[in-house]
Each structure stands twice: as C-alpha cells, then as structure tokens.
Amino acid sequence: MSTAAPVEVQAAAAEDAGLAAIFRGRWEAFKGGDVGSLPVVVGIVAITLFFYFKQSIFVSSVNFTNLIGQMAGVTVIAVGVVFVLLIGEIDLSIGFVSGIAGVVVAELQLPGSGHQWPGLVAIACAIAAGAAIGALQGSIVAIVGVPSFVVTLAGLLIWQGVILKDLGTQGVIGIQDKQINDVANYVLTKNWGWAVAIVFTAGLAAAILGTWLSRRRAGLPTGNPILTVARIVFYGGLAFAAVHVCNHARGVPLVGLIILFVVVLGAYVAGRTTFGRHVYAVGGNAEAARRAGINVKLIRILVFMISGGMAGLGGVILASRLNSVDLTAGGGTLLLDSISAAVIGGVSLFGGRGRVSGALFGGLIIGMVSNGIDLVGYTDAVKFITTGLILLAAVTLDTVARRRQAAAGR
Amino acid sequence: MNATSPPTLELRDVSKSFGSVEALREVDFEVRDGEVMALVGDNGAGKSTLIKCVAGIYSIDSGQVFFEGNPVTIHGPKDAAKLGIEVVYQDLALCDNLDVVQNMYLGREEHDPIFRLREAPMEQRTTDTLKSLSVTTIRSVRQPVATLSGGQRQSVAVARAVMWNNRVVFLDEPTAALGVAQTHQVLELVKRLGEQGLAVVIVSHNLNDVFEVANRITVLRLGRNVGVYEREKTNQQEIVQAITAGTPAAAEAEVVA
Ligand SMILES: Nc1ncnc2c1ncn2[C@@H]1O[C@H](COP(=O)(O)OP(=O)(O)OP(=O)(O)O)[C@@H](O)[C@H]1O
C-alpha cells in the first residue's frame, strides 16, 4: 500500500488536468484491458478501405443509403440482444420471433380477410406479439429457473414451426399496405433529413451540457471542456455528414431514423435510468443485486420482453423491405448476425459490460461486410467465413479484455 | 444503553435448516442502541446464516423477530432496509462491473419522477461519505470496484451500509481481508457507529478485535446460542472455551435434547 501512495497522489492531481493527462489515463485503461471503441473504429475504417479499393462504388451515396436499409433489421434486433447479454443471458429465439412478427403484420393487413387493419395498428400488434413471446420465455427463465439457452432454443424451434404451419399452404403473403411498406422504403425529403440532424445534435448537446451543468453545480469534477465540446461536434458532425450523403442520393431513409431512435432510446434506458442500472447490476452480480433489494426476476422478464419486442420491430422492418413474408422469414443468418452485431459492438457475453450503441456499430460492420462482398461479387461462402472471423476476433478481444481487467484489478 | 427498554432488534427461538443441516437451532439474540455486539463462533456455527435471516435473504423456519419490541416479519432485503437494518456481507455483495457510486446506491438510486438517475448528488454524497469515514485511498469514485484492492472494496461495502440513516448495522467479518492499518480503520469506524447510537453487530474470528470494540459478546456453537458475555466481566479464555466446547449449561441442554 505504502509504495503505491505516490502514484495515487499523482493520479488524483491529474484529474481534471490537461488533455495530455486525460490521454495518458485512457492509455492506462487501454493497457488494463479497457479497449473502448477503438477496435470498432479500426474495423470500420479497414473494411471501408478494403472494399473501396476492390469496388469504388462501395463508397457512394447510393450505396450508403442501401446499406442503411440492409443493416436496419439486424441492428434493431441487436439492440434487444444487448440487453439480454447485459444480464448475462442469451436469446436464441429472436430470429423466428421476428419472423412471427412479420407474419402477424402481413396477416393483419390482408385485404378481404376480415381483419384488414390499418398498417400502424398491425405494426403495433406485431411488436406486442414479440414482446409477449419474450415475456413468456423470460418468465420461464426467471421464475422457473430453466437456463435461457434452452428456453430460447425451444423457442427457436417452436416459432419456426408456427411460421411454417401458418404459411404452409400459400407459402407467402404479400403486403400491400402502404404504411407497412413505408417502414423500410419511405425516404425523407431533404429538409426533413436536415431537421433530423439538427434535432439529434441539439438533443445530444442538451444532454451533455445538462450533465456538465449539474456536475458543476454539485461541485464535482466536470472533465475537460474541450473534450466535452469535441464530443458534441464529433457526433453532431457525423449526423450532418450522414444526412448530407443521403441527400446526395434519394434522401434519408425512414429506417435510418428508426435505427437512430431505437439506439438512442435504448442507450438512454440502459445508461440513464434506474432500470438500466439494475440491468447492469444483475449482469454483474445477480446475488448482490438481490441483496440490494432489486427485483431480479422482474428485471430478467422485462429484458426478455425488450428482446422480443425489438425482434418484433426488426421483423416488421424485414417484412416491409421485402413487401412480403415467406417461409424463410426469420431464418437464415438473421439470428447469428444479430447476436454477432452486439458482440462485435463490444457487448460482453459474460454479462454486465457493453453499451447499446455497440449494436449500431456491430450492425454497421456486419452490414458493410455483407454489402461489400455482394458488390465485389464474392460468394456467400466468403461472406460466412469473413463474418465468422470478425465474430471470433470480437469474442477473443472480449475474453482477453476480461482477463486483463481481472489481472489489473488486484 | 437502557436495559429496561426493549432491545432494538431481538430474535426469539429462531431456527433455520438447510435440508438436514440445522444452521440455527432456537437461537435467542439481541442488540441494543448504542452497543457493539460481537457475534462469534467456529466456522459453520451459523453466524452468517443468522445475519442473512435478519436481512431477509433467508426466511426463518420458526421463531420470532422483534424490532423495538414489536414483532416483525422480514420477507426480503427491502423489508430489512425499511426497518433500518443494513448488512455488510462476508462474501462482499458488490457488483464488480459497476463503479463505486453505483454500488453505494445499488437498489436505492436517486431518480426523478421519470426514473432518470440523478448522478451528481449521488456522486457528491458518496464522496462525502467516504471522506467522513477517512477512506482516502480510492482514486476516483467513478472507477469500477473490480479495480479496487480488497481493503478498498471492504471500505466501500462498509460505507454503503452506513450511508443510510440506519438503526442496526451488521458487519460479517469486515476485517478478514484487511491489512493492519485498514483493520484499525474499520474497527475505529465500528466503535464510532456505536457511539453514534446505532446498534452494531460485528462478526469476527479475531478475539483481539472483538475485545477492542465490543460491549457484549454472543457465542454461537453448532447453531445454538451458548451464552452472552459482557466484555468487562469476561476474558478471551472463557470465550474460546465457549466457542470450542460450549458452556456446561449448554452441554447439559444438548444431552437432554
Ligand atoms: N445456502 C446454504 N445451503 C446449505 N447449507 C448452508 C447454506 N448456508 C449455510 N449453510 C450451512 O449452515 C451452517 C452455518 O453456516 P454459516 O455460513 O452461517 O456459518 P458461519 O458461522 O458464518 O461460518 P464462518 O465463520 O465460516 O463464516 C453450515 O453448516 C453451512 O454449511
């Protein structure tokens, strides 16, 4: 203890000091296993450069708007996955739960079937169906105590079966409802696109400045003001750049706005509310959470509900994109892509660590790889192998980070 | 300390079994405001079990719990907290992935009407509490507790228990993992809690520590209460005797049973 004292004094003095000290602190944390968002940023840059040299159209405004549409379903589902991983559980049913939502939305809008409901009502029902399935599965996990791996594996089979049974005879349901098809296909006008960027940046600035002010009022260290402003400028700039690029093509797709909304809402719930805090606590040490009076069972059930609900919304987006649902709804690589997106985005499979924004970055990386490989004309085989390798790298990084942190902890 | 008023917390005839293991057998126990009660006994004597029963972690099989003379039932940690009973657990109940502030407020976060966390006041009060307990080695209250040393973690756990305006504080082997200086600090802290008028229960295997801070000593042996001793009127030898062999009276009771 006595030998460590000078270092501690130094560190305490460094708090709130200049940028150099902050970067030194970041570097220390990095060596201690907290790699932050660096791998994701490096990955996105590397993938962009690679495909750009293979096929320059990869970096174009048209392809960017296409990419947003392609990554939307997986990204939205991955937001739900983040919550499930944060409490240290897994949900393998999300693929076919999203398929169920697609079937629900398609069935409810069917003209002449007696239940031709307005699109928005059908969408709400589809999301609610996903959430209800999540609540059911979550209750079995939380109350009965069956491992989530098994419960949701059973769910995977059951919901796939339900989809096959429902679509069995006709095999496909077309979607004619405009509201439903708009979800994935509507494009905002240029001015609405700018409005989105402005609202996003203003909201971000308000949140960051609000935190800054309340800390200052309480006499707490507020961090470096330059970095605070830099954060607003950086993320706000990204939003404006994205809108600019989209407006260069057809405009900002509505799904882009949906992604943004879901990710921001999810990040807010996870990071700034008591519920989110309890989610992290359950994932970090469920027994400690229980002793602290947190209703662990309720948290688990709610998290599976979120997972199911997000899968439902993702299923609506995917159905809307195809203007139909068929027997493959929710199948293929959807499940694994969604879980991979969360993990690649830095969410730990061991529970308690990660951020909702990871779903966005992971979804982006998976979407970019898939989009680029299609553009270059490689086969699906290459796509699977590449995605698999990226996933492996992400999980390895997570495991190494955990070991490093455990080592640095003593 | 007023012996005529009812004890702050009292257990009567409390039993608790885990399958065939009788962890507590008809145990009586009490602690009063302003006193430090030590709870001692061999490994497996039932000390932690007694604490967890009072904290609402386990439900008792039979017997009664009284708070200030009124019978109470404690169904969960929330009930215990409502009565003002706080526990520092032997197996530290901290979340490694959360930072110091988040752990201090775990389950009792300050929030506005729409459940938005109020981080600033929580951080401020955490800093103040740690300062008032002279916990000075923690660099930042925003670092995850996984990065703290064993002693620092223990300090956080103790600080969490005393941050709320409690009536009864249980500390289950709070100094087991600590070095000499930090042990001294925690013991000072325990004494101060008693002087502030709280009812304090401390579990320890170190009789030197026990005799330094406790006013009274309750000895558990194989799940039974074998005696309550006033520190002024006993010595370590007698306590060791009670821990290992029980008292003559208790031995008789065992034979009868
Ligand atoms: N959750 C449990 N399930 C089954 N048996 C238990 C459980 N908790 C405690 N026991 C048993 O109850 C008895 C008392 O255990 P307890 O932890 O209360 O002892 P203790 O006095 O705290 O011991 P130590 O000094 O080692 O901490 C032991 O025989 C133990 O094996």
Ligand SMILES: [Mg+2]
């Ligand atoms: Mg114990």
